[in-house]
Amino acid sequence: xxxxxxxxxxxxxxxxxxxxxxxxxxxxxxxxxxxxxxxxxxxxxxxxxxxxxxxxxxxxxxxxxxxxxxxxxxxxxxxxxxxxxxxxxxxxxxxxxxxxxxxxxxxxxxxxxxxxxxxxxxxxxxxxxxxxxxxxxxxxxxx
Numbered sequence: 001x002x003x004x005x006x007x008x009x010x011x012x013x014x015x016x017x018x019x020x021x022x023x024x025x026x027x028x029x030x031x032x033x034x035x036x037x038x039x040x041x042x043x044x045x046x047x048x049x050x051x052x053x054x055x056x057x058x059x060x061x062x063x064x065x066x067x068x069x070x071x072x073x074x075x076x077x078x079x080x081x082x083x084x085x086x087x088x089x090x091x092x093x094x095x096x097x098x099x100x101x102x103x104x105x106x107x108x109x110x111x112x113x114x115x116x117x118x119x120x121x122x123x124x125x126x127x128x129x130x131x132x133x134x135x136x137x138x139x140x141x142x143x
Contacts (some may be wrong), residue, residue, distance in 0.1 A: 001088070001106050001114060003121070006122070007099040014103075014110075014120065020117055028117070035116040046116045054116070058123045073115040080118055084108050094122050 003012035011120030013021045029036050034044035035056075046056040050066035057081035058124070065075045072081035078091035094101050103114055 001100065001110070003103055003104045003118070005098055006102040008101070008121070008125065011122075012116055012117070014114060018113065023101055028120070030113045030116065035113075035120055043068070045120050048112065048116070054119070055137070056120075058120075064097060067098070067112060068116070071111045071115070072120055080115060080122070082106065082114055094125075096124060098122070 001014040003014075005012075011021075011023050012047075014030070015021060019026050019037075020028035020030065022028075026038055028045065029038055029041070033049075034047040036044050044056065046054055046059070048054055049065065055079070056064040058066075065073065067082065068074050070081070073079050077093075080091070080094075081089045082103060083089070083107075086103035088101040088103065090101065101111070103118075106114065
């Protein structure tokens with residue numbers, strides 16, 4: 001599967017073996033119920049519990065990230081879903097920042113795995129945006 005997102009600025013592909021390739025480099029791996037960074041395979045970036053709750057070091061407890069009964073990833077502010085054709089529905093804030101997103105070659109049986117990858121990308125993009133804004137404010141002398 002390949003993630004098509006014009007505003008993302010990165011090329012993302014999910015290989016059949018669960019390896020996630022970002023900008024041509026293997027970075028993450030989907031194994032069992034978790035998404036792991038290849039450099040640190042002992043601690044998942046995101047993990048799914050038996051009840052569908054998703055945890056991870058960038059997931060705030062108050063967001064209550066979880067999979068619903070249709071395998072859509074939901075939290076306190078919305079969530080994301082992936083249609084059978086690979087079209088990704090995002091919360092309005094993410095859609096405004098990243099535009100339309102779609103997974104080409106999407107297999108609905110891999111919905112949870114693909115959702116974990118997209119969620120991690122969204123969290124990373126939000127962090128990059130926050131750092132960019134902080135740097136811009138520092139240059140302007142704002143704190």
